[in-house]
Amino acid sequence: MIDHPAVIRDVPLAPMTTYKVGGSARFMAEPRDLAELREILENLPSDIDVVVLGRGSNVVIADSGIDGLVIRLGSGFQKAGFTDDGTVDAGGGVALPKLARLAAKHGRSGLGFYVGIPGSVGGAVRMNAGGHGSDTASVIDHAVVLDIASAEVQQWEPDALALGYRRSGLGSEHIVVQATFVTRSGSSTELENELREITRWRKEHQPGGTLNAGSVFKNPEGDHAGAIIERSGLKGERFGPVAVSNIHANFLVAADVATANDIFRFVEHIRSIVLERVGIDLEPEIRFLGSFQQEAHHENH
Ligand SMILES: Cc1cc2nc3c(=O)[nH]c(=O)nc-3n(C[C@H](O)[C@H](O)[C@H](O)COP(=O)(O)OP(=O)(O)OC[C@H]3O[C@@H](n4cnc5c(N)ncnc54)[C@H](O)[C@@H]3O)c2cc1C
DSSP: OOOOTTEEEEEEOGGGSSSOOOOEEEEEEOOSSHHHHHHHHHTOOTTOOEEEOSSSSSEEEOTTOEEEEEEOOOGGGSOEEEOTTSEEEEETTOBHHHHHHHHHHTTEESOGGGGGOOSBHHHHHHHTOEETTEEHHHHEEEEEEEETTTTEEEEEOHHHHTOBTTBOSOOTTEEEEEEEEEOEEOOHHHHHHHHHHHHHHHHHHSOTTSBOOSOSBOOOTTSOHHHHHHHTTOTTOEETTEEEOSSOTTOEEEOTTOOHHHHHHHHHHHHHHHHHHHOOOOOBOSEEESOOOOOSSOOOO
């Protein structure tokens, strides 16, 4: 049992993710600020696992849910401040499209690529989110990271963050509570045009308005996971209520009846077919949170 008024029990997680699948959190908290977050963690029994959830745009939550405490950063982590020296301090819970829009409004350039990435600042640092020729590594100055076990916060410089292609040196024991970005000055009109152009490009090249979590697999060096899936003859392939998008083969689009297990099994299925047909072992970019059962064999239906 967790004895803190901000902790509630049995909270459905599906609505908090872009795939809209998965079970409930045994415990859930949305601390409103750092003091409350630390207080919750300091009073936490040591046998309770903690999982941090951002905007749920890169995860599949298991149908059995998460048998632990799920933390989402609350209101005090949703703010961004622009300083005169061009740095931007953003709370770990700030939505990336909002950050991109605020930066354009303030005439700050460099964060426009975030407009099409529906995650949070914390998730972006953890995943080194990127696109349109940039990524989080290119724009971050430092992050403020909380260690779940000790509830201590530390400033992490880029070296410690070790941001690489869709990965970082952060683990499940860390929570990014804030990040500071470096921007350049720019014209708001031009920056707003850039946002419009990126949004237009995304609408044309990605299956907007569907249930998905962005690119499912990482691009292997010098190649594209979507092109590899196409070369393997899987574009448009269905697996029950989940399909390889006809617009972008690295997106797996789920029908609203799909379960987390349907997605998990399809990802495994694609991996094994791609390995068999073109000899490439694709590595998932999306994260599976909770328990998933490995199938002994796959049926295609
Ligand atoms: C339509 C669509 C388009 C996308 N396009 C792109 C793209 O162009 N480029 C790209 O890189 N990604 C893209 N993504 C994937 C996703 O948006 C990014 O990976 C994003 O950074 C995830 O942030 P999140 O807050 O949703 O994290 P979540 O999905 O909630 O979590 C992802 C991981 O980060 C951890 N995490 C979340 N918050 C924190 C925190 N505060 N501190 C520490 N760890 C944390 C979680 O535990 C989990 O392991 C796309 C997704 C969708 C649905």
